[in-house]
Amino acid sequence: MDARKAHKASSSSSPSSSSKRWEYQVFLSFRGEDTRKGFTGHLHAALSNAGIRSFLDDNELERAEFIKTQLEQAIDKSMISIIVFSQRYADSSWCLDELVKIMECRERLGQQVIPLFYNVEASDVRKQTSSFAEAFEKHEAGKHEKEKVQRWRNALSQAADLCGEDLKNADNGHEAKFIEKILGVVNKLVNRKHQLYIEHLVGITSRMKVLSNHLDIKNSGSKDVVRMLGILGMGGIGKTTLAKAIYNKFVGSFEGGSFLANVREVQRSNGLVGLQKQLLNDILKSEGIMVGSVDEGITVIQERLCCKRALVIIDDADDLQQLKAIAGARDWFGPGSRIVITTRNKHLLEQVGVDSTYMAEEMDKEEALELFSWHAFGSGYPNQEYLDLSKRVICYCQGLPLALRVVGSFLIKRSIAEWESHLEKLQISPDGDIQKIFKISYDGLPDHATRKIFLDISCFFIGMDKDYVTQILDGCGFFAVRGSSVLILNGAL
Numbered sequence: 001m002d003a004r005k006a007h008k009a010s011s012s013s014s015p016s017s018s019s020k021r022w023e024y025q026v027f028l029s030f031r032g033e034d035t036r037k038g039f040t041g042h043l044h045a046a047l048s049n050a051g052i053r054s055f056l057d058d059n060e061l062e063r064a065e066f067i068k069t070q071l072e073q074a075i076d077k078s079m080i081s082i083i084v085f086s087q088r089y090a091d092s093s094w095c096l097d098e099l100v101k102i103m104e105c106r107e108r109l110g111q112q113v114i115p116l117f118y119n120v121e122a123s124d125v126r127k128q129t130s131s132f133a134e135a136f137e138k139h140e141a142g143k144h145e146k147e148k149v150q151r152w153r154n155a156l157s158q159a160a161d162l163c164g165e166d167l168k169n170a171d172n173g174h175e176a177k178f179i180e181k182i183l184g185v186v187n188k189l190v191n192r193k194h195q196l197y198i199e200h201l202v203g204i205t206s207r208m209k210v211l212s213n214h215l216d217i218k219n220s221g222s223k224d225v226v227r228m229l230g231i232l233g234m235g236g237i238g239k240t241t242l243a244k245a246i247y248n249k250f251v252g253s254f255e256g257g258s259f260l261a262n263v264r265e266v267q268r269s270n271g272l273v274g275l276q277k278q279l280l281n282d283i284l285k286s287e288g289i290m291v292g293s294v295d296e297g298i299t300v301i302q303e304r305l306c307c308k309r310a311l312v313i314i315d316d317a318d319d320l321q322q323l324k325a326i327a328g329a330r331d332w333f334g335p336g337s338r339i340v341i342t343t344r345n346k347h348l349l350e351q352v353g354v355d356s357t358y359m360a361e362e363m364d365k366e367e368a369l370e371l372f373s374w375h376a377f378g379s380g381y382p383n384q385e386y387l388d389l390s391k392r393v394i395c396y397c398q399g400l401p402l403a404l405r406v407v408g409s410f411l412i413k414r415s416i417a418e419w420e421s422h423l424e425k426l427q428i429s430p431d432g433d434i435q436k437i438f439k440i441s442y443d444g445l446p447d448h449a450t451r452k453i454f455l456d457i458s459c460f461f462i463g464m465d466k467d468y469v470t471q472i473l474d475g476c477g478f479f480a481v482r483g484s485s486v487l488i489l490n491g492a493l
Contacts, residue, residue: 025190026054027078029098034086039118039175043082046179050255051285052186075101080112080189082182083159085125090135093144096152103155112189115164116182126160128153188252196244196259199405200374203367204245211242214356215338217250226330230349231342233360236402239342242360243313246340250311255334256283257311260326264318272325273297279326283310294325302332309336317343323352362399369394371401375408389419396426 026047030040040056047054055074075081081102089095105111117125124130139149165185167178198204212218214229231239244259251257258279260266266275276297280289283305291297310333314326327339343349349357363371372393373382382390393411397403407426411419 022079023053023077024055024074025052025079026186027075027081027102028054028056028084029075029081029095029102030084031086031089031092031095032057034088035084035118039179040084042175043084043179043182046183047186050183050187052190071098072101075105076109078105078111080114080186081105082114082116082186084116084118085120085160086118087120087131088135089120090128090132090152090156091138093139096155099155099159100151103158113159113162114182114185115159115162117164117166117168119167122160122164122166126157128156132156187255191252191257195248198241198244198248200371201245202371202374203363204241207242207361208245208249211246211358214358215246215250215340217253217338224335226333226335226337226339227356228327228330228339228341228352228354230354230357231340231360232346232349232357233344234400235344236400237360237362238401239360240315241401242358243315243340243342247311247313250338254311254337255309256285257313258282259313259315261315263314263322263326264316267319267322272322275322275326276301279312280304283308283312298325298328301326305333306331307334309334310338312337312339314339314341317341317348318345320348320351323348327352363401363404364399365394368397368399368404372397372404372408375405376411378412386416386419389416389423392423396423 028040028044030036035041044054044056055078057071075098083099083102102111102113106113115122115125120132121130124132128136136149136153139152140146165178165182167175211229211231216225216227231242233239240261247257247259259282260275260278263275272294273291276294277289277291280286280291280297280300289300289304291300312327312333314323317323323341327333327341330337330339333339341349341352341354346357362368369382369390370380372390373380376390376393377383377386393407394404397407407422411422414422
């Protein structure tokens with residue numbers, strides 16, 4: 001089933017749907033006598049093994065009213081309901097009551113609903129024919145109110161009209177492959193609810209087209225190949241934002257995903273073992289994986305993730321040991337996995353042998369003006385009386401997203417006089433938050449001589465001829481050719 005169609009078919013525009021906290025990710029509705037010990041039991045086990053919290057009624061005894069209340073509460077607290085329509089599903093008034101409740105939650109709460117047709121025709125469910133007709137003959141001859149029976153019929157028709165999955169269409173009735181397909185659909189829906197936050201998606205679309213080509217995810221010829229992509233660029237240029245966009249767009253296509261944010265800083269506080277534990281827990285959807293040392297973590301990653309098709313983002317790496325501990329080799333991950341590394345260090349990407357490198361680019365003037373305006377004015381374009389001042393800010397920021405965000409956030413709701421004053425100050429001394437980002441690049445340079453070359457170029461030689469600058473620096477004993485190469489590799493130039 002196409003996940004977009006399922007989302008469109010089974011979601012609601014209710015505002016509560018975006019903010020509701022779900023206790024269960026999946027509620028399973030089924031007739032116990034038909035599928036509990038077979039298909040539904042296997043489906044529940046597969047969901048649980050994938051770390052998906054699913055509710056399955058294990059009560060084999062005669063149900064009482066308080067149990068019914070518990071079931072309705074479980075439906076109400078579930079993100080997704082999967083309905084297993086089997087031949088005798090409609091025989092059970094309990095199942096039909098569950099179905100009515102599920103369809104109400106779909107309408108009221110935006111719950112996702114996935115109907116599964118297990119050895120039954122969707123048309124029989126929709127029109128209540130065949131075994132469903134026999135069931136309703138009994139219901140109508142019994143003690144049930146006509147209005148209630150009609151609600152059951154309506155719920156069956158509505159559910160059968162949704163995009164669902166039919167066992168007969170899944171590899172000639174192969175149940176294991178059918179369950180695997182359902183698991184993929186559920187993963188996409190669950191992951192869609194856990195998107196990484198990106199404040200303003202400016203200039204992302206065109207860049208994502210290029211990045212998609214680098215990742216080569218949809219190419220059937222490379223579906224079993226593990227690829228590594230590097231995103232390279234100076235601090236504040238938007239590498240992390242691009243990595244988040246990749247994660248949000250593609251993680252639903254993988255069995256698991258992990259976004260290891262700000263690896264440089266996290267290593268200092270939690271160590272490499274902390275990063276390894278996060279990677280394992282993210283992809284295996286577990287909180288109990290214990291790792292005692294880096295070497296042990298490497299072994300666990302190799303053993304537990306080698307069969308998992310995963311999307312791994314390693315954000316802001318600056319040391320080879322980080323990558324050796326997290327993604328030391330492609331065969332640590334399952335076929336089709338993608339590892340994305342963001343860094344300022346070109347040499348680091350060369351050391352691990354990435355398949356391709358994407359050079360993050362500054363924003364053009366239109367993109368810069370839009371991003372700045374969102375932070376300074378709360379809209380995508382500046383107020384008319386501030387237009388010229390905004391263009392001066394854009395010129396100062398040189399298309400650097402970090403600078404646009406920092407300066408824009410400072411200037412919001414300030415007077416024209418305050419804007420003028422702040423722009424004059426920036427010409428003399430950059431904003432402290434921007435300086436901190438650049439200082440990280442400076443501190444990361446390997447030696448004092450290289451740092452001195454960096455400062456001299458930054459202070460005296462911006463925009464000047466490279467050969468001329470090299471001659472001057474060489475004359476001062478700085479070995480400028482080697483030093484410039486180191487600066488480029490470390491993303492400082």
